[in-house]
Amino acid sequence: MNNIKVHIDVVNMGTVSSEWSKKRFPYPHHRIYYVFDGEATLTLNHTKLLLQPGYMYLLPAFSMVETLCENFLSHYFIHFRLHHHDILDIFTTYQPAIQVEALADFVGIFNTLQTHFKRDTPYSVMLTYSSIYQLLAPFFEHCKKPSHDLLRFETVLNYIDYHLDTKLSNAVLAKIMDLNPVYFSNLFSKTFHMSPNQYIIKKRLDKAQTLLTTTNYKVNAIAIQSGFDNNMYFSRLFKNRIGLTPTEYRLKAKYENGQH
Known part of the structure; x- marks a missing residue:
């Protein structure tokens, strides 16, 4: 803290x-x-x-x-x-x-x-x-201490946060914990209730949403900084997961931020 x-x-x-x-x-x-x-x-x-x-x-x-x-x-x-x-x-x-x-x-x-x-x-x-x-x-006030399994992944999660704009694979992440990639993937999924790839996509979309609301960068630049090397794929995935295009999200978030 x-x-x-x-x-x-x-x-x-x-x-x-x-x-x-x-x-x-x-x-x-x-x-x-x-x-x-x-x-x-x-x-x-x-x-x-x-x-x-x-x-x-x-x-x-x-x-x-x-x-x-x-x-x-x-x-x-x-x-x-x-x-x-x-x-x-x-x-x-x-x-x-x-x-x-x-x-x-x-x-x-x-x-x-x-x-x-x-x-x-x-x-x-x-x-x-x-x-x-x-x-x-x-x-x-009533939070419990984080589980051992969760703390085991601290280095990996921090690595993901700092390297979202690079290629992230199970092999790369498993090596950080000195685990077999298959075992790493299964343990990660059990701990976080999503696969490593699903987690990475979520974090990339989170970063894109942050950049859309805190910068004036163009959508294609935000896609690259968030780890998506294909702007069309990024826009399609964003619309599918968020329900709005990146441009629509930027406008709506600006409105929401001023209202409540």
């Missing part, structure tokens, strides 16, 4: 109504919601949640989210990214809760965060970090 850097993009509040009901969409940022009035239904990776007053919700980036609001929902929301070096992704490692009771002083912490997160003085930076960690901590 000491190696994690938090980058906050949006701190705001608002009220949504029936227009918030939408098809599934993978948000490009982690999000914290705090509902203070109204309610809505949210489906997160096939898990249905009732968003209701008095609770905080944590939505990991790139998770498929579908919302249904029949009346209205008033909520505070925070969009943020986590940069980590040489450690496993904390959502994969610790599997935090996605719904917890709201902190009694949430509004005060939120207001501090909103006031200081764009300022670069030491005072504001320290207040920003302390505030976001206070809001995140309850989601991790």
